[in-house]
Amino acid sequence: MVARNTSDNIEEHIKQLLEQMDMxxxxxxxxxxxxxxxxxxxxxxxKTRFTESKGYLVESKRGGGGYIRIARISYSNHHQMLLxxxxxxxxxxxxQVYEDLLWLLVEEGLLARREATWLLAVALxxxxxxxxxxxxxxxMRQLLKEIDRRG
Numbered sequence: 633m634v635a636r637n638t639s640d641n642i643e644e645h646i647k648q649l650l651e652q653m654d655m656x657x658x659x660x661x662x663x664x665x666x667x668x669x670x671x672x673x674x675x676x677x678x679k680t681r682f683t684e685s686k687g688y689l690v691e692s693k694r695g696g697g698g699y700i701r702i703a704r705i706s707y708s709n710h711h712q713m714l715l716x717x718x719x720x721x722x723x724x725x726x727x728q729v730y731e732d733l734l735w736l737l738v739e740e741g742l743l744a745r746r747e748a749t750w751l752l753a754v755a756l757x758x759x760x761x762x763x764x765x766x767x768x769x770x771x772m773r774q775l776l777k778e779i780d781r782r783g
Contacts, residue, residue: 642667642677646702655703660694678702684720685732687739710742714780721773724765730755733772742779751775 636644642663649656664671682688682702691701707713717733725733731752737743743751755771757764 638667638669638673639677639681642669642674643681646677646682650702650704655701658700658702660698660700674700683729683732685729685736687736710740710783711780713740714742714776714783718773718776721769721776723769725768725772726765727755727757727768730768730772737775737779 645663645667646656646658649658658674660671660674663674667673678690678692678700682690684705687705689701689703689705693699707716717736722729734743734748734751738745738748751771753759755764755768760767
C-alpha cells in the first residue's frame with residue numbers, strides 16, 4: 633500500500649467537497665487547522681494541484697474574511713473544451729502544464745492513458761532540447777485539433 637502524504641490528503645479532501653457541490657468555498661486557516669499544517673501548505677496544494685491546466689478555476693481572497701473558491705471547469709461538450717484549450721495555450725508550455733493537459737484529456741476520455749504516457753515520454757526537455765517549451769505548444773495544439781477533427 634502506498635503511503636499518502638499530507639498534501640495528498642488535502643487534495644483528496646478538496647476533491648471530495650467538489651464532488652458534492654459545484655464550487656467549494658474554503659477557509660485557508662480552517663483547512664490548515666483540520667490537517668494540522670501551516671496555511672502555506674494549503675496554498676502549495678491549491679497552487680500545484682488545482683490549476684487551470686488540470687481543469688480547475690481558483691479564486692482567492694486573503695485576509696480575515698478571506699476565502700478560496702475552487703470549481704471544476706465545465707464545458708458543454710468536448711468540442712467546446714478542445715477549442716477553449718487551444719485558445720488558452722501559452723506560446724511555451726512547461727513539461728508540467730503539458731502533462732496536466734494530457735491527463736485532463738485522459739480524464740475526459742479523449743485520450744488513452746497509454747497514449748498519454750507515450751506523448752509525455754517524447755516531450756521531455758531532455759528529448760526536445762532548448763526548443764522544448766515551444767515544440768510542446770505546437771505538439772499540444774496539433775493534438776487538440778486532431779482529437780477534435782476525429783471527435
